[in-house]
Amino acid sequence: MAIDLGTVNTVVHVRDRGIVLNEPSVIALETVDGVRRVKVVGDEAKLMMGKTPANIQAMRPLRDGVIADIEVAEQMIKHFIQKALGHRRFARGRRVVICVPSGATMVERRAIRDAASNAGARVVQLIEEPMAAAIGAGMPVTEPRGAMVVDIGGGTTEVAVLSLQGIAYSASVRVGGDRMDETIASHVRRAHNLMIGEITAERVKHGIGAATMPAGEGRRMTVKGRHLVTGRPSEIEITEAEVAEALIEPVGQIRSAVMAALENTAPELSADIIDEGITLTGGGALLSRLDQAVAETTGLPVKVAENALFCVALGAGAALENPIYNGALYSS
Numbered sequence: 001m002a003i004d005l006g007t008v009n010t011v012v013h014v015r016d017r018g019i020v021l022n023e024p025s026v027i028a029l030e031t032v033d034g035v036r037r038v039k040v041v042g043d044e045a046k047l048m049m050g051k052t053p054a055n056i057q058a059m060r061p062l063r064d065g066v067i068a069d070i071e072v073a074e075q076m077i078k079h080f081i082q083k084a085l086g087h088r089r090f091a092r093g094r095r096v097v098i099c100v101p102s103g104a105t106m107v108e109r110r111a112i113r114d115a116a117s118n119a120g121a122r123v124v125q126l127i128e129e130p131m132a133a134a135i136g137a138g139m140p141v142t143e144p145r146g147a148m149v150v151d152i153g154g155g156t157t158e159v160a161v162l163s164l165q166g167i168a169y170s171a172s173v174r175v176g177g178d179r180m181d182e183t184i185a186s187h188v189r190r191a192h193n194l195m196i197g198e199i200t201a202e203r204v205k206h207g208i209g210a211a212t213m214p215a216g217e218g219r220r221m222t223v224k225g226r227h228l229v230t231g232r233p234s235e236i237e238i239t240e241a242e243v244a245e246a247l248i249e250p251v252g253q254i255r256s257a258v259m260a261a262l263e264n265t266a267p268e269l270s271a272d273i274i275d276e277g278i279t280l281t282g283g284g285a286l287l288s289r290l291d292q293a294v295a296e297t298t299g300l301p302v303k304v305a306e307n308a309l310f311c312v313a314l315g316a317g318a319a320l321e322n323p324i325y326n327g328a329l330y331s332s
């Protein structure tokens with residue numbers, strides 16, 4: 001079993017079965033008679049966000065690429081493993097590879113490993129996110145050839161140059177889909193006096209978000225929320241151009257991170273990147289015209305990986321199954 005424990009989504013890949021689980025990294029906890037217990041995880045928990053009564057708390061235990069609440073994260077991992085297994089149990093000697101956010105500390109990594117062990121895994125190994133993303137995107141990570149991957153997740157963007165199964169350069173910036181959602185929400189608040197929740201902001205990004213300005217106003221979308229002045233439920237219409245303008249700042253930070261990586265890459269590897277170009281993975285890579293924006297900044301060919309949302313889980317699964325990638329896995 002391979003698990004991409006993302007700050008926004010958790011994806012589980014199982015040998016011979018493929019992707020068996022793809023759900024939001026959200027957990028809902030219920031307090032009954034002073035005792036807190038897990039109510040639901042994943043899709044059902046996300047539906048509750050922002051709408052819970054006082055005794056239920058729906059939360060994301062991973063934020064900004066780090067684990068905000070270890071105990072709760074552990075509970076969530078255990079529930080996801082059980083959900084992925086269904087009625088089956090872990091086969092004897094079952095191995096699990098978990099891809100952790102690169103900002104995770106040693107203590108957090110140990111907690112994640114313990115959660116998988118407690119759920120029944122016998123051997124738990126970890127893999128770095130950009131390495132898994134590159135393997136999942138089908139990049140030549142085992143060859144003596146430089147390849148650049150940019151994984152744009154919810155909490156972080158990881159930029160890495162890989163060669164010979166090692167990471168020649170990597171950097172992580174705390175900008176990703178979440179930051180994009182926040183800038184959209186604050187734009188709507190400032191420009192339209194409308195308060196919107198994070199789920200609505202994400203919907204706007206998926207619907208009409210873009211990394212570069214459209215010709216004219218572009219697409220339009222109706223957005224509902226609470227009016228700041230009247231306090232009443234209210235709706236407004238916003239345009240793709242407005243959203244693209246709001247996204248200039250987070251997209252600019254991604255562009256800068258890529259430029260910094262190129263500036264810090266050894267010349268021989270740079271030469272390879274000219275030929276290979278840059279591959280974008282992660283859900284953030286699906287933002288409309290982000291590939292164009294990165295290509296404009298770098299002057300290099302840029303492509304969005306097929307299955308961008310699943311590259312990390314597919315790569316972690318391949319690393320587990322194919323001995324040529326064994327060097328990418330580690331135990332502590």
Ligand SMILES: Nc1ncnc2c1ncn2[C@@H]1O[C@H](COP(=O)(O)OP(=O)(O)OP(=O)(O)O)[C@@H](O)[C@H]1O
Nearest residue numbers: 006007008009153154155156177282283284286287
């Ligand atoms: N079509 C789309 N357009 C723009 N953004 C998208 C699209 N589809 C998904 N996303 C965004 O991708 C992000 C989630 O990506 P992903 O699942 O790769 O992150 P993660 O692995 O959970 O996060 P991290 O890598 O930071 O731990 C979310 O912010 C989501 O809104």
